[in-house]
Amino acid sequence: MKVALHGLTLKIEFLEDVRTLFTALHNHNFDVFVTEQFDRQLRMHGNIGLSYWLLDGTDDMSQMDFLISIGGDGTLLDSVCQVGELETPILGLNTGRLGFLATVATDMIHEAVAHLSDNNYQIEKRTLVSLNCNRRLFNGINFGLNEFTIHKRDTSSMITVHTYIDGKYLNSYWADGLIVATPTGSTGYSLSCGGPLISPEAKNLVITPVSPHNLNVRPIIVSDESEITFEIEGRAEKFLISLDSRSTSISSDLKLMVKKENFHARLVKLPTYNFFDTLRYKLNWGFDMRN
Known part of the structure; x- marks a missing residue:
């Protein structure tokens, strides 16, 4: 299977998480491609020993099975523009802050890639x-x-x-x-x-x-x-x-x-995801500072 990676920024504290992601994808026999924007971010950190191909326009994107958005919700919104009417499924790896859309935490990388490889996920069509x-x-x-x-x-x-x-x-x-x-x-x-x-x-x-x-x-x-x-x-x-x-x-x-x-945005949701759980967690519903 082929997967594209997209990110607008890459802070040095998340560089090891990106290496973990590449390792997990290669271990599950994914062919890894990156967008021009994310390629520039990787090159800013010098030779970090990652193996990938560079995406070349819409024709290449149409061949992708997934796109992984690396960043926060803003990056995922931009990923939707990258995909457009191709409706390539998008998984959000959260290296941002709030993460209503980018719901996969960095400590779940191996688990998330395994679910993708095993087709153990759901697709949410978003208007x-x-x-x-x-x-x-x-x-x-x-x-x-x-x-x-x-x-x-x-x-x-x-x-x-x-x-x-x-x-x-x-x-x-x-x-x-x-x-x-x-x-x-x-x-x-x-x-x-x-x-x-x-x-x-x-x-x-x-x-x-x-x-x-x-x-x-x-x-x-x-x-x-x-x-x-x-x-x-x-x-x-x-x-x-x-x-x-x-x-x-x-x-x-x-x-x-x-x-x-x-057309829709198609977001990949792992078996552990629940919208209402995310809502309660992100908005601190039920949280009592007195306790």
Whole structure:
């Protein structure tokens, strides 16, 4: 089997874990490939004696059985962009911090690789959000796993986002911004702005305002079959939009529409994984500092 490795950064304290990963993959007869970004990170640490091939574009990626994301949730979000509509299964090795998506700890490397080799895992299909616009944005990578966001630029005054669901008027949000999050993204930016938690298999999107001026405005959950369109007003000429961690500046004359993407992100989950266990652990539910 063939596996691709992708990482955006590689701190020296995780170098030994990477060596362990390479050893485990070779011991289970995986052919190891790396992306250009991760190759640069490995080369920064000099000759570390690792054997691999360099991925050369989409054709090579299409031959991969798995992609292992080495980093935190941000790296896994970027891994989704690396894979795109190929839907290559992605396993997240957590060398970051929180790890809602990158759920495999570094002390589980040998166990995780063994599960991959034995086909002892599950695939979770995660909904992606897609942006349609009358101008090419984000270099054509117009989808994201977590959320699409409209935001004011810099320290400018609030903006008004007129929002429509399937062509029907929903609300005019007078706020710092607006988030459309997938169930996966409900544990991210949307959560920090008061949005609800949604289980990954739910067929919904959540619209969450960012610092709304009207305190009676609350997040709303809509079907992921909805088409959500926006008209933006504000004193500034430019606004920010983002897909996950990728941002760009736009003007208010652009037509924006968000909907569910036609393909999915396929995340590899090991037999020990449970979403609700992860939720309790990461959010410290049930934790009493008095004890």
